[in-house]
Amino acid sequence: MVASIMTDILERADYAVDGPHATLSDGIEALAERMPAGAILDIRLRGGDVGLLADDLELYGIPYLFCSGGFDHPVVRAHRKAPLILKPALERNLISTLEQMLH
Template sequence: MTDANISDLTVLIVEDEPLIAMSLEDALLDRGVTCLGPAGSVAVALEMIEAGGFDIALLDVNLRGERVDAVADRLAAIGIPFIFTTGHGADGLPDAHRARPVIGKPFRDLDITDALARHRPR
């Protein structure tokens, strides 16, 4: 994949670990991607979803002990694609969204950029 495949994207980052969020943002900004967030809680993520202005989201499955199910449900309801980022594997995904793309933690920058290029909105 090339950087041109994602440089026009705006990505919502839903992640509660500051170092991971900064790493994601740095990797994406280096490739011309606009980043929103990070949203470190379900409540903040839901507020950011309602505000809009993004094309796709990266979702950590667990935000400070709270499952991200409501965030995934809302994104699915409004038709915005999302990719889970998790160290818990498929077993940690919300049941209703087990067919969604997943990037396992720890991940490389290339894993993120390739996944965004593959699952970007058409």
């Protein structure tokens, strides 16, 4: 549900969306095949530690942000430079944060 809302928000703002990718392996595969301009990572990504995908994005210099229901998560603490958008404020904050991150 959140993924479809996020996709709608991004498409209304004229961003090209590749995803959502529901699992860690899907996200890593998409990164390897398409090298996106930026990424939005859900803290609760199925199939593994989203921190591994964040590490890969950092390695390639691809900006990313986290989307979560709360602030206190080990992945957020380990990747302090990445912006964090709280799901209740998703629509209000997503586009402005993404624009700052990519420009």
